[in-house]
Amino acid sequence: MTWETIPVGVWLIFGIVGLPVYAIFLGWFLGKPRNPKTSVLGVTVFLTLVSAVWIGLYLTTVMIGFIFDFGGLA
């Protein structure tokens, strides 16, 4: 049974939640009018922002840990 072999979160996130995201990227690269350079720009903006969100959050939390000195490894 698929339900037993593939954990619920895997098919839910990568199989269902991911669909609109895959559709966006496919639309960017396969739709017309298109220009690969502009599509790559879109992907670059997307990946830069993902990194900015998580790196920004990481730096914030490190700063909180530094200021309040919780006495353990982050």
Next chain:
Amino acid sequence: MSQKEATPEDILRPMQSTGRWYKIIFAVLALIAVGWMAIWGYQLEHGLAVTNLSDWGSGGGVTWGLYIGAFIWWVGIAHGGIIISAAVRLFGMDRYQPVARLAELLTIAGLAMAGTYILVHMGRPDRVVSSVIPAYPWTVQSSPLAWDITVITLYLVLTATYLVLTLRYDVHRLRDQMPKKLGPVYSIITVGYSKKEDQIIERMVWWLALGIIILAPLLLHGGVIPWLFALLPGMPGWMGAIQGPQFLSIALTSALAGVIVLATGLRRVYDWDHILTDDVIRGLTLWLGLFSLLFIWLQLQSVVTGLYAAPLDVAAVTSTMVTHPVYVIAIGLMVVVLAYIFAQALRPSVFTPLRSVAIALLALYATLTEKILFVVEGLQYPTFSLYSGVPGPYFPSWIEMTSIAGTISLAILIFMVVLKVFPVIELHAVEDHHDHDEDHDEEVTA
């Protein structure tokens, strides 16, 4: 009706001058935000024990209270961006184009505040990233919290991508009239820009709008966020498939209310009556009416099934909910909201932008308090009385309550800063702005 033609100079005005009132309001909000951060610092120093959420030894067993209720509320408000963008890009409802970017910014500010609440609710916020990222391959398999983080990240980043891509057109054309000192920022936004890309970018943001309209309402606020609660069979106030539609209806109500307050406020401050016209505000108010009606209708579903021959645990939490003053006031306010919107739909002279703001504020209050009550009562009335010996009911501590003022101030400050950096109304909206006299209300009321 527009009194005058909208021009690009109109949308540049916030960047070109800073009035006395801007400075005063900024200073007051900054004071509130910094004051709340100091209070959060006190909480970090002494632990969650300073709230009523620290453990199961107090507050009637409630460990998720105001913080999680406010987190849900902020994510709900964040849905304004995609509703408006989808209306403009996917459904061709161009009259809402002037509020599209405002709504997208509301999404980013709303999600930022929601994320802040997650940090605030953690005893060890320094561990957020270092615990979430390494464990993700395992937690994503079964943890609704991991799903939540995934979808919120996607929503935030896709909306910001949408914003960046649409800004390129505006910044390229208006740059000479925008603040020179922000030149490096504009250079990054417009890197590699050429006019040939305009049509391609327009198509790309269409795909973004399509992806986000499925992702955010259906899979975030109608999906992973209600699943944080609805998948717990031991909590009858939370469990059940109704939570997805119910969460979504409340989210859309608060989102439209947020957009109305924002758009009407800016219209007054910057004399944008000819851009953010009465027609636009009235249209948004009608949409608010539709979502408010869905909100009330889905509440009715819960109440009727929860009181009529329901299992004992469901009946206990439902009967407590419907008699709780917070719930009675929230639903009562939503009835007032609906009554006003119905009245102004029947008799247009009843409509004024100020009245729309007033009922939008009522809707924001009602959605916030309903969400907090939902979280609290879900925990207070489990199927098995695990906490029957826990003293006292939960009531938000003053520390928790100040977070509402703090996050609202922070969100407004984000807007006030953005107003000085780039146009909060799309250039397309003033280039193509025409008054739509035809009766678009059919779109809403049909």
